[in-house]
Amino acid sequence: xxxxxxxxxxxxxxxxxxxxxxxxxxxxxxxxxxxxxxxxxxxxxxxxxxxxxxxxxxxxxxxxxxxxxxxxxxxxxxxxxxxxxxxxxxxxxxxxxxxxxxxxxxxxxxxx
Amino acid sequence: xxxxxxxxxxxxxxxxxxxxxxxxxxxxxxxxxxxxxxxxxxxxxxxxxxxxxxxxxxxxxxxxxxxxxxxxxxxxxxxxxxxxxxxxxxxxxxxxxxxxxxxxxxxxxxxxx
Numbered sequence: 001x002x003x004x005x006x007x008x009x010x011x012x013x014x015x016x017x018x019x020x021x022x023x024x025x026x027x028x029x030x031x032x033x034x035x036x037x038x039x040x041x042x043x044x045x046x047x048x049x050x051x052x053x054x055x056x057x058x059x060x061x062x063x064x065x066x067x068x069x070x071x072x073x074x075x076x077x078x079x080x081x082x083x084x085x086x087x088x089x090x091x092x093x094x095x096x097x098x099x100x101x102x103x104x105x106x107x108x109x110x111x112x
Numbered sequence: 113x114x115x116x117x118x119x120x121x122x123x124x125x126x127x128x129x130x131x132x133x134x135x136x137x138x139x140x141x142x143x144x145x146x147x148x149x150x151x152x153x154x155x156x157x158x159x160x161x162x163x164x165x166x167x168x169x170x171x172x173x174x175x176x177x178x179x180x181x182x183x184x185x186x187x188x189x190x191x192x193x194x195x196x197x198x199x200x201x202x203x204x205x206x207x208x209x210x211x212x213x214x215x216x217x218x219x220x221x222x223x224x225x
């Protein structure tokens with residue numbers, strides 16, 4: 001089944017403790033991206049990747065890192081999480097940029 | 113810069129009545145426009161996509177949207193609402209000039225019996 005898999009589904013952590021949210025797609029998509037969703041703000045793009053080893057900042061990249069060493073994986077790294085990064089995070093992929101996005105189920109992150 | 117404005121944060125309709133969710137956009141280039149739907153505790157799902165082939169776009173579940181360049185609008189409609197349509201809807205602009213996607217803030221559709 002074609003899908004985007006995010007883990008974990010829920011995560012509670014403390015300020016400053018590094019964490020990684022994994023994202024994997026099995027559709028051989030070139031484009032992958034990360035979003036955060038906050039009430040009243042919709043989805044905002046954090047980082048995106050046009051292909052392997054090609055990443056770029058979205059609208060809200062501060063405090064986040066990404067890597068794209070393999071085509072299928074696009075992890076989101078928070079080196080030193082802060083409470084303002086408490087949010088619902090979505091990973092998405094598409095065949096190429098501008099095509100239909102396939103979304104993961106989301107990761108609800110709480111930073112205490 | 114590109115932007116998307118969804119004109120209503122909430123829309124309430126009765127089952128069987130028409131649905132209109134409004135979206136205005138701005139873009140410096142020829143944009144692609146999308147509508148996505150998010151049901152509670154789910155990821156987003158594509159409803160329909162405009163890419164300049166036709167101004168009236170038909171999507172899944174009876175939804176359609178009309179691209180009006182002169183009004184910079186891409187409103188989503190459905191002739192008859194169903195209870196299962198209750199969800200949050202997002203208008204999205206994709207602009208190759210910027211290589212980014214911009215989401216509207218969402219419109220929550222409430223459907224009453």
